[in-house]
Amino acid sequence: MTRQTTVEATGSRLGTGLGTEIRLEGVTKDYGLAAPAVDDISLTIEPGEFMTLLGPSGSGKTTTLNLIAGFETLTEGTISLDGADVSAVPPHRRNLGMLFQNYALFPHMTVAQNVAYPLRERKVPKPEIARKVAEVLELVQLTGRDDTHPSRLSGGQQQRVALARAIVFEPKALLLDEPLGALDRNLRAALQTEIRRIHREVGSTFVFVTHDQEEAMNLADRIALFNNGRIEQVGTPQQLYAAPETLFTARFLGDSNVFELGAVGTGGTVAWEGESWGVDPETVAAHPGVRAAGAIVVRPEDVEVAGSRDAVPVGANAVRASVRDVEYMGSYRTLLLTVGERGLLGRARVSALRGEYAIGDEVVLWWRPRAQRIVAA
Amino acid sequence: MSSNKIRWSGWLPLVPALALLAGVLLVPLGKTFVRSVSNPDLTLANYEHLFTDGVTMTVLGRTALTAATVTVAALLLGYPYAYLMTRVGPRARGILLVVVLIPFWTSVMARNFAWIIILQDGGPVQSAFELIGVHDVVLYGTNAGVTIAMTQVMLPFMVLPLFSTLGSIDRKLLLAARGLGSSPTAAFWKVFWPLSRGGVMAGVMLVFTLSLGFYVTPALLGSPQQSLVAQLLAQRTTLLLDFAAAGALGMVVLVITLVLVAWANKVGGTVSALGVVATGQPKERV
Amino acid sequence: MTSQVKTRRRPVAVDPVPWWLKVFGGLVVAFFILPTLFVIPMSFSSATTFQFPPPGFSWRLYENFFTNPVWLDSLGNSFLVASLTALLATTVGTAAAVALSRLDGKAARFARTVLMVPIVAPSIVVAVAVYISFLGWRLTGTVGGYVLAHTAIAVPYVLVSVTGALGGFDQRLLKASASLGASPLRSFVRVTMPLISRGILTGAIFAFIVSFDEVVIALFLRSPLFQTMPVQMYNSVTVEIDPTISAASSLMVLAVTIIFILPQLLRGRAGRRQERRP
Ligand SMILES: Nc1ncnc2c1ncn2[C@@H]1O[C@H](COP(=O)(O)OP(=O)(O)OP(=O)(O)O)[C@@H](O)[C@H]1O
Ligand SMILES: [Mg+2]
Numbered sequence: 015m016t017r018q019t020t021v022e023a024t025g026s027r028l029g030t031g032l033g034t035e036i037r038l039e040g041v042t043k044d045y046g047l048a049a050p051a052v053d054d055i056s057l058t059i060e061p062g063e064f065m066t067l068l069g070p071s072g073s074g075k076t077t078t079l080n081l082i083a084g085f086e087t088l089t090e091g092t093i094s095l096d097g098a099d100v101s102a103v104p105p106h107r108r109n110l111g112m113l114f115q116n117y118a119l120f121p122h123m124t125v126a127q128n129v130a131y132p133l134r135e136r137k138v139p140k141p142e143i144a145r146k147v148a149e150v151l152e153l154v155q156l157t158g159r160d161d162t163h164p165s166r167l168s169g170g171q172q173q174r175v176a177l178a179r180a181i182v183f184e185p186k187a188l189l190l191d192e193p194l195g196a197l198d199r200n201l202r203a204a205l206q207t208e209i210r211r212i213h214r215e216v217g218s219t220f221v222f223v224t225h226d227q228e229e230a231m232n233l234a235d236r237i238a239l240f241n242n243g244r245i246e247q248v249g250t251p252q253q254l255y256a257a258p259e260t261l262f263t264a265r266f267l268g269d270s271n272v273f274e275l276g277a278v279g280t281g282g283t284v285a286w287e288g289e290s291w292g293v294d295p296e297t298v299a300a301h302p303g304v305r306a307a308g309a310i311v312v313r314p315e316d317v318e319v320a321g322s323r324d325a326v327p328v329g330a331n332a333v334r335a336s337v338r339d340v341e342y343m344g345s346y347r348t349l350l351l352t353v354g355e356r357g358l359l360g361r362a363r364v365s366a367l368r369g370e371y372a373i374g375d376e377v378v379l380w381w382r383p384r385a386q387r388i389v390a391a
Numbered sequence: 392m393s394s395n396k397i398r399w400s401g402w403l404p405l406v407p408a409l410a411l412l413a414g415v416l417l418v419p420l421g422k423t424f425v426r427s428v429s430n431p432d433l434t435l436a437n438y439e440h441l442f443t444d445g446v447t448m449t450v451l452g453r454t455a456l457t458a459a460t461v462t463v464a465a466l467l468l469g470y471p472y473a474y475l476m477t478r479v480g481p482r483a484r485g486i487l488l489v490v491v492l493i494p495f496w497t498s499v500m501a502r503n504f505a506w507i508i509i510l511q512d513g514g515p516v517q518s519a520f521e522l523i524g525v526h527d528v529v530l531y532g533t534n535a536g537v538t539i540a541m542t543q544v545m546l547p548f549m550v551l552p553l554f555s556t557l558g559s560i561d562r563k564l565l566l567a568a569r570g571l572g573s574s575p576t577a578a579f580w581k582v583f584w585p586l587s588r589g590g591v592m593a594g595v596m597l598v599f600t601l602s603l604g605f606y607v608t609p610a611l612l613g614s615p616q617q618s619l620v621a622q623l624l625a626q627r628t629t630l631l632l633d634f635a636a637a638g639a640l641g642m643v644v645l646v647i648t649l650v651l652v653a654w655a656n657k658v659g660g661t662v663s664a665l666g667v668v669a670t671g672q673p674k675e676r677v
Numbered sequence: 678m679t680s681q682v683k684t685r686r687r688p689v690a691v692d693p694v695p696w697w698l699k700v701f702g703g704l705v706v707a708f709f710i711l712p713t714l715f716v717i718p719m720s721f722s723s724a725t726t727f728q729f730p731p732p733g734f735s736w737r738l739y740e741n742f743f744t745n746p747v748w749l750d751s752l753g754n755s756f757l758v759a760s761l762t763a764l765l766a767t768t769v770g771t772a773a774a775v776a777l778s779r780l781d782g783k784a785a786r787f788a789r790t791v792l793m794v795p796i797v798a799p800s801i802v803v804a805v806a807v808y809i810s811f812l813g814w815r816l817t818g819t820v821g822g823y824v825l826a827h828t829a830i831a832v833p834y835v836l837v838s839v840t841g842a843l844g845g846f847d848q849r850l851l852k853a854s855a856s857l858g859a860s861p862l863r864s865f866v867r868v869t870m871p872l873i874s875r876g877i878l879t880g881a882i883f884a885f886i887v888s889f890d891e892v893v894i895a896l897f898l899r900s901p902l903f904q905t906m907p908v909q910m911y912n913s914v915t916v917e918i919d920p921t922i923s924a925a926s927s928l929m930v931l932a933v934t935i936i937f938i939l940p941q942l943l944r945g946r947a948g949r950r951q952e953r954r955p
Contacts, residue, residue: 049907105855106864112856118849131867132857176853183858243819401780404772408792408832411769415804416795418811424807468705475702487702489708497938498712498890499924500910505715506731507914509924515715515729545710604799606893611914620693621801624854628805629897638809641802652797 025271031061032221036082040091043077050089051077053243056214064213064220066231069240070266075223079189082221084108095186111180113190117172125151125175126160131381132183150182170201171206177212187219194229206232259301260390264311271312271353271360278308278388284289286310286353292333294383303390314361316385319349319371320378330379335360337371347371352377420645427638430438437639447623447640454620457538458602464542465598466591469549477558496546505543506540507531510612537613541605548601549594556590597653600648622643713930721922727920738924748921751909758820758905762827762888766882769828770835775869778843796833800893803830808897818900826898827888834887835880842876881914882936
């Protein structure tokens, strides 16, 4: 199930080398609202892993992170760090670094004082503080800004200071709550790269909250996808994209053509709007829900377009469609399609070499049963 | 369990303040109340006497009348002043604001002593009236003198709530009314005044309520024959040592005040206005 | 450059402030501050009564104020009581304000209202109740009695000014501080306090003035052995007819004015200095 991440050992003295295992068991947080904010979550984050908590707004990501950090108390369940239950440990004794969306730098302190803060709290000797501050500021590429006040820095620089401050005391793990949310696109991309690099260099466990699927895909070793306070699926970005277990996962990560089915039987074919389609057993999700109700998901890049049914190879699944719109994207086109009798919206990504399509063209979509995925609806 | 612990520890820093308040204020007030209704058995006699002794009701009426006069005077002076504050530049506004707060924060005794000098027989007010041919105007020892001195201290409580209300009215509305053919006066009464009524209400309630409890000013500037309720209360406590009767009167004054404040608070956020006056931090600056 | 000069015309007031309103404002300003200023010429009077205008110039009243042990002791007592009150009220009030800023719900709102009661309750009622209780507890005429009573009425002022300062305080900084290993108390000392220090200082000043200037409760708590300056001033008009009060009044007016004007001036200068920065 869980993938072992390789931790590159580097020369940095800041690195703790291994990182900490974070284990959540049956974690529940109920604010007394209609539904619990976090509902019976179990998740093991491996030492040194870069885990991303992804999900739509209000799905419980921040609450989960706050529970790990100790800012919220558990309603039920346990959280342990390296096997030790920390449910009753107050946040300031958990030794976890945290990065906030609004940076949360202390405005009355300079950059160096901010970064030295956790070290002073730990009564580290002065010379060592100076050495570590210089070292970590170099790591985040802010050497020479020691005496600047945070308000004089740009958003990106402020977040680097916050990052330096959160890792300088070699916390057991680093928790990041949408740390790049307030930055513009280019800066986001640059800082994503930087956070990855720092993760590699310090080698500690990172838990990164975001609602941006692209960011999650770029950064994560593994993604835990949240929905309504529950974890929908955990896996590497590739697993989640290529082998979603549920319709929610399929829809949340990337575009897809979705054909909703009734119950998925045990036979070799399924029916959709009078079409009869072949099923490859390997592509049926293991999710138990799929037996009750399922859907076929095909990614736009896995769909082929033919002029008529005659051009569809034997054994492929096909459906009639008409071209609603064409988006030109360099070497390929994205066709927006009206699919089937009830006019479902579909997408196909085709190479420009295959010829051009015009709005209104009647076409046939087809794909191999191996390219489709049957998920729980 | 642990969540309960956290919930309780959040209240911990409040304990000293609440304990102090309880010890110094709530317990004494509670004891005063108990004493006022027991003598030693449960009785309302002390409260009945307030109505029948022939003095209390007269004094209460006089106090209410004085407070009402102060309120009207403060409104007449405070409204234009608050309006002016909204119309001048930030520097002038700062000065006008400090000026408002000065009487509130100048020594109570210094202020009242100054009024004694001004209003006394042979004082500057009398001399000024002589100049225009009116003789023997001595306001010292009269209710009029008390009213004037009280108005000066109460003005901030009128001006500041008004300032925050008037400042939030969009002046373009007034110009729009002018543009639609209203005279400046009509535009004021039809547009500006109705929009400012919340502030007027807050100021009026605040000034009236606080005016009911004045002690030093009437004691020093008024006359014993024209005493206000605070003087009566002091007299019954320290001279007559009739703690039960004094307690009953004190309770009545306190309840009237708190009811008015609670009501005013519903109408116009008075308690917060009070904090604003007290510390000179109008919303604008926060 | 030249075009700039050309276009900088005096703006034509579309909606001018009427002149009579300005005059009226001036009169109200005079009503606010002039009466109190009458005590200043009085304090240099050579008369032994409250006669105005003063018949002649003299330093006698100041001399008397600074040599007469009755006045000096009452001044010292007032300083002692006000300092202790400021200390206690600031500590207790700041703790309460910080706690209330993190709590919400009915109970918290009720607690805040209760703490504000001393500001709205008529001081005479408070004075009478406190007097009767303190008699029984043997607190009348003691420093402790004065300080306790004054603290109760000074706490709301601290509460308001610290709450104001906390309005601009980002509570998330406390989360950051905790995640960096600081206990709640350490976080308060290293993060909250420096950031709300202005509000705390303002609260302390207000608490000091409230106590220093308080008459009504002080009148009830006084004893022949211990009385504060406002009480001595009260005596000097009602019992003694001692014009030394005008010297005392002038000093108090001066002190409060300085306390009020000083921050305004400092802020003005700081503001201008910032403007000059490119
Ligand atoms: N302190 C709180 N009191 C009551 N309800 C809360 C509290 N904090 C969060 N919630 C509720 O819990 C649910 C989950 O919130 P949470 O902040 O964890 O979502 P999120 O996944 O981080 O969303 P976003 O992407 O918008 O930050 C929401 O419905 C929210 O309204
Ligand atoms: Mg969130």
